[in-house]
Amino acid sequence: MLYFIEQCLNGVQLGMLLFLLAAGLTLIFGIMDLVNLAHGSLYMIGAYFAATFAALTGSFVAGAVLALLATLVVGIAVEVIAMRRLYGRDHLDHVLGTFGLILFFNELVRLIWGPAGMTLPLPSQMLTAVEVLPGVYYPLYRLVIILSTLIVALLLYLLVMRTRIGMLIRAGASNREMVAALGINIKLLFTLVFGLGAVLAGFAGMMQAPILTVQIGMGENILIVAFVVIIIGGIGSIRGAFVAAIIVGFIDTVGRAFLPDLLRMFLSNNAASSAGPALSSMLIYMLMAAILVVRPEGLFSASSR
Amino acid sequence: MKARFRPRDVVVAVVLAGMALLPLHAVLTGNSFLMSLCTRIIILAMAAVSLNLIMGFGGMVSFGHAAYLGIGGYVVGILAKEGVDSGFLQWPLALAASALFALAVGALSLRTRGVYFIMITLAFTQMLYYVAIGLDRYGGDDGMTIYRRSQFGGLLDLSNRTAFFYLCLVLLLLTSCLIWRIVNSRFGMVIRGARSNERRMRAIGYPTYRYKLVCFVIAGTVCGLAGVLLANHTDFINPAMMHWTRSGDLIVMAVLGGMGTVLGPVLGALALLVLEEVLSGITEYWQIIIGPIFLLVVLFARGGIDGLLGRIRA
Numbered sequence: 309m310l311y312f313i314e315q316c317l318n319g320v321q322l323g324m325l326l327f328l329l330a331a332g333l334t335l336i337f338g339i340m341d342l343v344n345l346a347h348g349s350l351y352m353i354g355a356y357f358a359a360t361f362a363a364l365t366g367s368f369v370a371g372a373v374l375a376l377l378a379t380l381v382v383g384i385a386v387e388v389i390a391m392r393r394l395y396g397r398d399h400l401d402h403v404l405g406t407f408g409l410i411l412f413f414n415e416l417v418r419l420i421w422g423p424a425g426m427t428l429p430l431p432s433q434m435l436t437a438v439e440v441l442p443g444v445y446y447p448l449y450r451l452v453i454i455l456s457t458l459i460v461a462l463l464l465y466l467l468v469m470r471t472r473i474g475m476l477i478r479a480g481a482s483n484r485e486m487v488a489a490l491g492i493n494i495k496l497l498f499t500l501v502f503g504l505g506a507v508l509a510g511f512a513g514m515m516q517a518p519i520l521t522v523q524i525g526m527g528e529n530i531l532i533v534a535f536v537v538i539i540i541g542g543i544g545s546i547r548g549a550f551v552a553a554i555i556v557g558f559i560d561t562v563g564r565a566f567l568p569d570l571l572r573m574f575l576s577n578n579a580a581s582s583a584g585p586a587l588s589s590m591l592i593y594m595l596m597a598a599i600l601v602v603r604p605e606g607l608f609s610a611s612s613r
Numbered sequence: 614m615k616a617r618f619r620p621r622d623v624v625v626a627v628v629l630a631g632m633a634l635l636p637l638h639a640v641l642t643g644n645s646f647l648m649s650l651c652t653r654i655i656i657l658a659m660a661a662v663s664l665n666l667i668m669g670f671g672g673m674v675s676f677g678h679a680a681y682l683g684i685g686g687y688v689v690g691i692l693a694k695e696g697v698d699s700g701f702l703q704w705p706l707a708l709a710a711s712a713l714f715a716l717a718v719g720a721l722s723l724r725t726r727g728v729y730f731i732m733i734t735l736a737f738t739q740m741l742y743y744v745a746i747g748l749d750r751y752g753g754d755d756g757m758t759i760y761r762r763s764q765f766g767g768l769l770d771l772s773n774r775t776a777f778f779y780l781c782l783v784l785l786l787l788t789s790c791l792i793w794r795i796v797n798s799r800f801g802m803v804i805r806g807a808r809s810n811e812r813r814m815r816a817i818g819y820p821t822y823r824y825k826l827v828c829f830v831i832a833g834t835v836c837g838l839a840g841v842l843l844a845n846h847t848d849f850i851n852p853a854m855m856h857w858t859r860s861g862d863l864i865v866m867a868v869l870g871g872m873g874t875v876l877g878p879v880l881g882a883l884a885l886l887v888l889e890e891v892l893s894g895i896t897e898y899w900q901i902i903i904g905p906i907f908l909l910v911v912l913f914a915r916g917g918i919d920g921l922l923g924r925i926r927a
Contacts, residue, residue: 343728393912399728400674401911404868407861408907415901532739532857535732543728586747593740597721600733604724 313444315565316558321450323557324457328512329534330541330549331464332505338481338544339501342391343399345406347509347534348527349413350386354379354510355517355526356421359428368431375514376507383506387499395498414524425523434518453515460511461550468546477501481544533560536596542606552607556592563591620922625876628883632782636775648778649846654886655781656842659788661866661878663835666792668864669872670801671828672808676731677718677738678863681711681833683745683855685840690850691751693759700763700771704841711837712830714741719829723822738855745852756851763845771845781842785879788835793875795831804828865907871919880918 329351336344357378362371386409394405430449437445468474476497479487488494513527520526537556541548568584575583599607632651639648660682667673688707697703722733746754762771771777795801806814807821814821844850853859862885870881888906892899914920 337728343731390908397911399731400668400864400868401915403674403676403731403861404864405908405911407865408904408911410904411858411900411907412904415898415904419898419901528857529739532736536736539729539732539736582747582749586744589743589747590740593736596733596736600721600724604729 310444311565312562313441314446315562317440317446317450317454319558319561320554321454321557322561323554324454324461325512325516326530326534326537326557327461327550327553328457328508328515329530330537330553331461331546332508333534334538334541334544334546334549335477335501336505337538339477339484340391340395340498341484342395343402343406344391344505345403345531346386346409346413347505348531349410350379350383350506350509350527351513351530352417352522352524352527353382353413354513355428355522356417356426356513357510358514358517359426359522360421362428368428368434371428372514376510379510379513380503380507383510384499384503386506387502391502392495392498410528417524423524425521427521428517430518449518456515460508464508464546473497473500533592536592538606539596540599540606542608545606545608548606548608556595559595560592563588567591621871621874621876621880621919624922625879628880629782629786633779636778639775645774648774650886650890652774652778652781652846653843654882655778655785656839656846657863657866657886658879658882659781659785659842660836660839661863661870661882662785662789662792662875663832663839664863665867665870665872665875665878666795666835667825667829667832668867669874669877670796670808671804671825673723673825673829674731674864675734675829675832676857676860676864677734677736678832678836679855679857679859680714680718680738680741681836682840682843682859683741683850683852684711684714685837685842686844686850686854687745687748687751687840689763689841689844690757690759693761693763694751694757698761698764700765700769703763704838707841708834708837711840712834715830715833716826719826719833723825723829735857735860738860739857742852742855742857745855752851754852756849756853759844759848759850762848763841777846781846784838784842788838789875789879792835795828796875800824800827865910869910869917871917874919877917877919884918 329347333344333347336342336347354375357375358371360371361374361378362368365371365374390405390409394402434449434452436448438448438451440446440451466474468477476487476492480492480494480497480501484494487497533556537549537552540556541550541552564585567588568580571580571584571587574580632655635648635651639645660678663681664675664678667675685707688710689703692698692703692706718734718737722730722737725733745751751757765771769776769780771780796805803814803819803821803824807819807825811821840854843854866881866885867878868881869884870879871877888903889899892902896902910917
């Protein structure tokens with residue numbers, strides 16, 4: 309039972325992380341109609357920056373702040389140099405162009421930081437565990453991830469729903485030409501939204517860095533899961549991304565933890581331990597397939613944003 | 614339109630004739646590296662040609678086409694490991710498995726369109742990739758060596774490099790011919806019509822979903838054949854056969870060669886693999902060069918090599 313609660317919390321934590329990525333992707337897609345495969349590269353770069361700056365400054369927090377700023381700069385540079393030219397093109401062009409960017413960034417990171425991964429050590433006061441329920445201890449840092457992501461999600465909600473920029477973002481998502489015709493600097497708005505997405509991705513990478521090794525290609529695997537989240541949640545819907553991210557994170561984590569044991573009840577020990585890992589990694593994709601059968605547009609289609 | 618010789622046809626003919634003479638070069642110089650590289654190019658060209666059927670003519674941008682390379686390869690590898698090495702069994706089973714997977718994925722993903730389709734095909738291939746990693750008996754993450762290539766009785770010896778090379782070349786020509794016939798048939802017209810205006814095609818009374826699904830399955834099956842050949846060529850299977858970057862490479866080949874032409878992807882495959890070979894000879898960090906090249910192709914050379922050749926004529 310204790311193990312189950314711990315795994316549930318891990319699931320929520322993964323879901324939160326996926327939300328950060330999916331929110332940026334879905335914002336960028338909703339407003340610029342741009343498929344950005346290179347979003348995972350920004351996640352990776354955020355993690356590398358965090359590890360580097362934390363080592364340089366000797367402070368986790370200072371490293372984190374610097375990493376976010378640096379990721380923002382990289383994101384804006386990518387938008388100005390490359391992405392801006394892709395708006396209004398075919399989705400296939402976006403896929404190809406950003407595929408090229410992924411190769412470029414992966415190789416650039418290998419050139420600068422070398423092929424070996426990095427680690428981002430946590431400050432010592434973060435290494436403790438907290439008693440979340442009587443008798444249930446959970447690592448403090450993972451709780452920090454969950455809480456800080458919830459705060460970011462709340463800020464994002466306030467930004468999009470309650471501010472003038474958010475109003476422009478929503479307006480841009482529903483009718484780009486009209487917003488431009490009303491005299492809004494749509495180019496600047498696009499750059500801002502892309503920068504916002506980059507910061508969200510960088511934040512996700514930075515928060516995850518102490519738990520995993522910081523390594524090349526870390527962005528792509530999680531990016532594809534973020535795609536699954538968006539498909540389930542409905543493209544363009546931040547609310548959908550939030551709900552779907554928690555569902556996917558939960559099912560993936562809990563499935564990996566318990567499916568092999570569950571199979572052992574029905575199958576021989578040997579068959580279960582070989583089928584278990586394969587089957588549990590299929591779970592979220594089967595969920596996606598099932599949702600597609602019922603609702604091809606995802607749980608929350610963009611119109612109900 | 615059909616009768617006229619276009620610059621592309623001349624280039625493709627020259628390339629294919631040059632390739633057909635390669636074994637001679639290998640015998641004369643005693644160096645079979647070039648032939649091995651070309652076998653690989655031919656096999657991946659077949660995969661790119663099949664992708665182009667759905668992407669270039671049908672407008673279905675699949676970012677998961679490498680899945681069929683993997684399925685074809687894994688069926689051959691798994692059967693070989695279990696002691697079944699007859700090609701007469703392996704090959705039809707591999708094609709059937711590819712067709713079945715394409716049917717399942719197509720049936721689900723064709724319910725959606727546009728960017729959903731791209732992401733869903735990518736996601737299903739990623740699922741297969743993880744399944745292959747989970748197959749501990751068949752090498753898991755590391756992959757596994759195939760000790761005996763597909764056996765065709767006394768008919769054909771795939772271990773003979775020259776014979777295998779010609780087999781691949783002939784199969785590429787046959788599949789391209791098949792796809793050319795499909796594209797120019799009534800069926801192909803429906804697919805192309807659905808690409809430019811699906812609603813109108815449906816209004817005329819064509820069940821476009823079924824047409825597209827059949828097209829998707831054909832493309833998957835042809836790519837499965839390429840996977841069978843790839844496994845036999847490398848004598849090795851691993852999950853990386855269906856890594857998402859492989860799917861991306863296939864898209865690049867189709868676009869680089871020129872979409873919407875049957876043989877364009879052959880030129881694309883040739884260009885990409887030769888470029889990779891040359892760049893990786895120059896620097897270890899060759900991807901830092903090839904990435905921006907993809908971006909430049911997207912921005913400035915939209916029609917691919919075929920478009921450039923067309924400009925020469927004009």
